[in-house]
Amino acid sequence: MAARGPSTKWLRNRMNSTFEASNVHSSIVEDKLFGHEEEEEEEEDVDDGLVVFICGKCKLPVGDTMSWDGSEDGENQIRLKRVTDNVVIGKETRMHEVCKRSLCLILDLFCRSCHSLLGMVYASTPKKLDHKRFTFCLNVADIESYVLGSATQKLAAEGPKEQPVTLEYRGAVEEQLTEMKMLVMSMALKLEEIEAGLQEQRD
Structure with missing residues (x-):
């Protein structure tokens, strides 16, 4: 060497x-x-x-x-x-x-x-x-x-900045999840009612 x-x-x-x-x-x-x-x-x-x-x-x-x-x-x-x-x-x-x-x-x-x-x-x-x-x-x-090794220029990080997880942010996410859960349950009940009505007509 x-x-x-x-x-x-x-x-x-x-x-x-x-x-x-x-x-x-x-x-x-x-x-x-x-x-x-x-x-x-x-x-x-x-x-x-x-x-x-x-x-x-x-x-x-x-x-x-x-x-x-x-x-x-x-x-x-x-x-x-x-x-x-x-x-x-x-x-x-x-x-x-x-x-x-x-x-x-x-x-x-x-x-x-x-x-x-x-x-x-x-x-x-x-x-x-x-x-x-x-x-x-x-x-x-x-x-x-x-x-060699003297380069200093760097590219800025691309893409959106990550939002820090705060109590307010967590609360908003949980609220959205609760609303989605209630909407799904409501749609499931309506679907059961429709299926029951169709069953009575067949009988």
């Missing part, structure tokens, strides 16, 4: 520290991945929720925090050990300079449905960047996310 990913609260804190040095403001990244900041009580309710990452354009799922491997300072990326079949690995390698004197060979990652660029896989790296190899690096700007 795969190891569980980090909690959403940890991810929020990590994203803040990861992207403060980036040209993208950390609050934008936080809103992009996790939505606006909720109150502490609501935050605790979904603190351990599984985060599903989806394509920012067509909304197909591309991965989740069960495969979390980390995030990259200044790269505006998250790393996953596994992704879904909705992610396609490009066939052509190209040069990519992570920083000065750190040239790498990478393969681009695309969405299978809309063909949007989602990130990259490092095919060859300098030794100091070996931790990036064999992982899927997704661009934060090209993905969105959903926290």
